[in-house]
Amino acid sequence: MAKSIDVTDLNIYYGDFLAVQDVNITIPARAVTAFIGPSGCGKSTFLRSLNRMHEVIRGAYVDGKVLVDGEDLYAQEMDPVNVRRKIGMVFQRPNPFPTMSIAENVLAGQRLNSKRMKKSEADDVVEQSLRRAGLWAEVKERLDRPGSSLSGGQQQRLCIARAIAVEPEVLLMDEPCSALDPISTSVIEDLIHELKNDYTIVIVTHNMQQAARVSDQTAFFNLAGVGQPGRLVELGPTEKMFANPDDPATEAYIQGRFG
Amino acid sequence: MTTTLTRPAPSELGADLRGRRLPTWGPTTVWSLAAATAVVGLLTPVGLARGLVLAWFVAALVPAWSFVVEGRRKATDRVVTHLVASAFVLALIPLVSILVAVVGKGSSALSAEFFSYSMRNVVGEGGGIYHGIIGTLLITAAASVISVPIGLFTAIYLIEYGDDSRLASSIRFLVDVMTGIPSIVAGLFAYALFVLFFGEGVRMGVGGSVALSVLMIPVVVRSCEEMLKLVPNELREASYALGVPKWRTIAKVVLPTALAGIVTGITLAIARVIGETAPLLIIAGMTDSVNFNLFDGRMQTLPVFTYSALMNPGVPAEPSIERAWGAALVLLLIVMALNLVARLVSHFFSPQGER
DSSP: OOOOEEEEEEEEEETTEEEEEEEEEEEOTTSEEEEEOOTTSSHHHHHHHTTTOGGGSTTEEEEEEEEETTEETTSTTOOHHHHHHHEEEEOSSOOOOTTSBHHHHHTHHHHHTTOOOOHHHHHHHHHHHHHHTTOHHHHGGGTTSBGGGSOHHHHHHHHHHHHHHTOOSEEEEESTTTTSOHHHHHHHHHHHHHHTTTSEEEEEOSOHHHHHHHOSEEEEEEESSTTSOEEEEEEEEHHHHHHSOSSHHHHHHHTTSOO | OOOOOOOOOOOHHHHHHOOOOOOTHHHHHHHHHHHHHHHHHHHSTTOHHHHHHHHHHHHTHHHHHHHHHTOHHHHHHHHHHHHHHHHHHHHHHHHHHHHHHHHHHHGGGOSHHHHHOOOTTOOSSOOOSHHHHHHHHHHHHHHHHHHHHHHHHHHHIIIIIITTOHHHHHHHHHHHHHHTOOHHHHHHHHHHHHHHHHOTTOOBHHHHHHHHHHHHHHHHHHHHHHHHHHSOHHHHHHHHHTTOOHHHHIIIIIHHHHHHHHHHHHHHHHHHHTTOOHHHHHHTOOOSSOOOOTTSBOOOOHHHHHHHHHHSOOSSOHHHHHHHHHHHHHHHHHHHHHHHHHHHHHHHHSOOSOO
8 A cells, every 4th residue: 555656747737728837746655745835826736636636627637647656647548537546535625425324425435336345344444444534433323324414523534534445545635624623623633644654645735834743745836927827846855844945935935924 | 678770871872873663563553454454355345356455555554654753764675575575465366366266166076976987978967087187197107207317317418518518508508498388389299290100180198298298308407407506516526536437426426415406396397297288188189088098099187177178068067167176176286295295305305414
C-alpha cells in the first residue's frame, strides 16, 4: 500500500481556459503533503486531477503526466473508474449518501459496485474502517441509522471511513475541515496523523496552522496574475516553508500579508 | 407591604419607535362579521353570491379603519392582504363548488350494483360503471407503462448526459412543445397511427394508452428532470470518487435519492391524464360491455361514460344523468386517492435524517 506520485508538466484546462499551468511535483508515499494558496489558484483543481475527478466536469481535460508508482494515470489505456478506486477522495462538505445507513455508507464503495461479500466480511470492513476513522465508538450502537443523522464532524469521519473502506493507495482531501468546528477538526487532524502510516495523503487547506500541524511537505500555489493560470510557486518541507521560504510571495502569504 | 414599580420616563427614542395600532381584536371582529354576512346570505333569499360580495365590502373596512388609525403604510399592507385573500377565496370558489356539486349529485348513484355491473342490456334504472372503471384503470396503467420509462430515461439523459448540448436543448424544446399539445390532437395522432396497422375504424384500448402517453410523457419528463436536478452534485462526485461507474452512480445513488419526488411526479402525471375524454372518445370508443383486452375492440372509460351518459341519456333521462354524476364522483375519488398516494409516497420514501 501507499504509492508516491510524480507529476510532470501538468496543464489543467476547463474547456479553453487554462486553470493551472506547468506543475511539477513529487508527492512522497506515507507522508502528508499540504497544498496552500489563495482561493481560485487551482489547488482543488490540481487535487482533483490526481484521481481524474477533474474530467467529470464537462469540457475539462489535462495534459501532462501524473505517474503513480511509475504508471501514468492519463495514459490511453487507463480507466478513470479504476483510477478512482485506487485514489480515494474526501470532499470539503461531508456528503454521506442520504438514502443509506451508516454501515451502508461505509460499504458504499463495495455495494455500489455490486461486489459480493459475506455478511461477516462486510461487518469486518465496516468495523475496521470506522475504527480507523475514529468513529467506531460513537456509532457502533446505531449502524443502521441514516448517515445524515450524524453531526457534521462525524459525517466527515464517516466519509473518510467510506473512502478508506475500498483500500485506496492514496487519499486526497479537499479542505476536509473547512465546514467543521475546532474540536472535530482536531479529531480529523489526529486521524490524518494515524492514516499517514498507511496512505499517501494530500490535503488542500486554507488553514495555515493546519498545514503546519499535519503536513510533512507543503506546496504553495498562486496565480501568476489576474486572469493568469495558477501555478506551483514553491514546494518544500513544511518546517522550512513556514520558517524561511525561498520565494517572497510564499513568505508574504504565510505571514498573512497578502491573499 | 407593596412596592410600586416605577417605569422609566418615556424617552424621546421611545416616542419615535411607538406607532398607533388597531386593537388586536379589531380585524378579527370585522372578518367574523364578513363571514357572518356570507353565511346569512347563504341562509336567506339574498343568496350566497350577493352575500359574498357584501362580505367582501365588510372585510374591506379593515384597511379603511387602519388608514384612519394606523396611517398610510400599515393601511397599504392591509389593502394588499385583503386583495390577496380575496384572490384566494375567488380561486377556491370553483374548486369547492365542483366538489359540492359532484358529491351532492353523484353520491346518490353509488351502490354495490353501481360498482359491479356494466351497462350491457340496461335500459333506464340500474346498471353501473364497472366497465368504465376497468377501462380507465387498464388504459391509464398501460399509458403509465409506456410513458414512465420513456419519460424517466429522457429526464436521465437530459440531466446526467445531455447537459447543455444541442441535442439536449432541442429535446427540452420539443418536450415543452409537447406539453402544449391539445388532447384531441393526441387522440387523432393515436388514431392515425393505429389506422396504419389495423385499417380505418380501428378502436382499441391500447390506442387510448398511446394517446394518453403523448400527453403524459412531457409531464413525466419535466417533473423527473426537476427532481434529478435537486440531487446534489456532491453525491455524484462522492460516488465517482469511490470508483463507481457513472451508470451505477445514476442507478444506485441518484435515482434512490430522488425516488420520492419522481414517484410523486409520476403519480400526479397519472392523475392529470386519467380524466382525459377527447382522445379516448376517438380511439378507445365507447361501449356498454366490460372489455378486459386492451388489444381488442372498444373500451369504455369513466370520462367517456360520463360524457355519453349526459349527451345520450335515453328515455327516461334521469337514471342516466344520475349515473353520469356518479361516474364523475368516482373519477374524482380516484384522482384524490392518487394525490393521497403521492403524498404518502413522498413522505415515506424521502431520505431519512435531517437533510
